[in-house]
């Protein structure tokens with residue numbers, strides 16, 4: 001059994017999904033649906049590999065992570081190329097995708113320290129200590145929008161903790177995961193420790209039901225995430241699920257205008273708005289709304305074309321369906337009384353007329369009941385709301401069902417502090433538009449943006465992939481000679 005499940009020739013013919021280049025609609029690869037027999041084979045391989053991998057020394061696993069991080073760095077361009085080809089984001093942005101995942105591997109190199117337990121001499125000759133143990137076979141289910149970063153949130157930490165993994169990349173862009181799995185093999189990850197399977201709902205159902213799989217890491221949409229959380233936990237599995245988002249940027253009138261507008265444009269439209277931490281909603285407080293025309297002008301200048309074009313600021317959206325959904329939501333805003341002040345619909349870059357392109361679009365005068373505010377658009381569309389005070393902005397954001405990320409732009413420390421304290425969102429940026437924490441911390445989306453208690457990566461990630469055993473030991477020389485039985489409930493004195 002190879003570390004990679006290679007699709008059989010038969011499977012290659014029975015493709016479930018035709019994966020097209022989002023800029024041209026040309027087929028770049030066929031993604032097979034892994035069969036039930038192959039899914040069982042992958043899980044049995046992971047179960048069998050776990051027996052030896054769990055006993056590998058933590059220093060061995062650290063060495064593998066050190067080698068993996070070096071290999072990813074060396075293969076950065078190859079990985080980024082696969083991402084731009086399949087996902088469509090610009091080449092520099094694709095490198096960022098790899099880099100943010102690489103940072104998790106770098107953090108996993110510190111696994112000996114992360115797995116340290118606690119110990120206390122609780123009584124005479126008696127010690128209590130904790131041991132962090134791996135869970136067994138774990139599963140990962142990834143979304144399309146970060147084809148390298150999100151699989152790298154999952155498998156390196158899981159296997160560094162001593163688990164094995166069955167990983168399912170998005171059926172829309174599995175190429176980066178396939179390269180990463182090969183690099184993991186080169187770095188010394190033994191066969192069976194990391195297994196890649198393909199497909200859609202059938203594969204997911206298998207993962208939720210298979211008793212040997214002890215934990216599932218999921219990142220993706222609300223619909224799939226809720227389903228996987230419910231089905232997985234019902235079957236007794238530990239599940240961490242990061243879901244959708246609607247991230248608000250609050251603009252105070254005292255903010256640095258140039259910095260704020262540049263950050264806002266980048267965070268709203270970068271990666272064609274297909275980031276879970278994209279700032280897709282802006283709340284102008286008081287007079288800051290006067291900056292709106294300048295925001296429109298800066299957004300209009302962005303170059304929207306193939307991600308391989310050196311001048312591209314943003315590439316296409318992932319599928320024609322995703323484009324249509326975004327366009328429908330723009331239209332719903334108009335129908336409900338909002339105003340489109342920058343309309344990117346119908347954008348056709350020269351040479352890529354068939355691509356899924358939507359240029360930056362700004363909808364102004366949006367009210368909270370409108371569909372374009374209520375739903376995650378997940379495209380290069382910025383919705384704008386106006387309020388008079390910071391309190392109103394905080395209330396508005398706290399009433400939104402999502403709690404992934406938010407940012408405030410201000411020059412006032414006390415305003416920033418009030419915002420940080422009163423806002424009910426898991427990741428807060430202060431003059432930072434996309435505050436995705438580095439991996440010495442954890443990704444801490446909250447409320448409707450997450451299900452499960454343990455976050456991805458950081459200390460919380462290590463907790464997710466391990467369970468704690470607490471040992472109490474007594475080594476007392478006179479016990480060897482005493483004939484008195486101890487019948488009372490043991491108390492520690």
Ligand code: NAD
Pocket residue numbers: 141142143144145146168169170171199200201204205219220221222223224225227242243244245275276376378404443445449
């Ligand atoms: P998606 O839910 O469509 O797909 C994610 C995974 O779930 C894929 O592997 C897919 O095969 C599987 N899947 C899809 N539909 C399913 C179903 N009905 N039943 C079972 N499995 C199913 O998500 P996507 O479109 O690939 O990714 C975009 C979404 O992911 C956005 O909502 C975005 O906000 C979210 N996201 C969240 C985070 C975060 O950390 N909060 C990060 C990235 C993306």
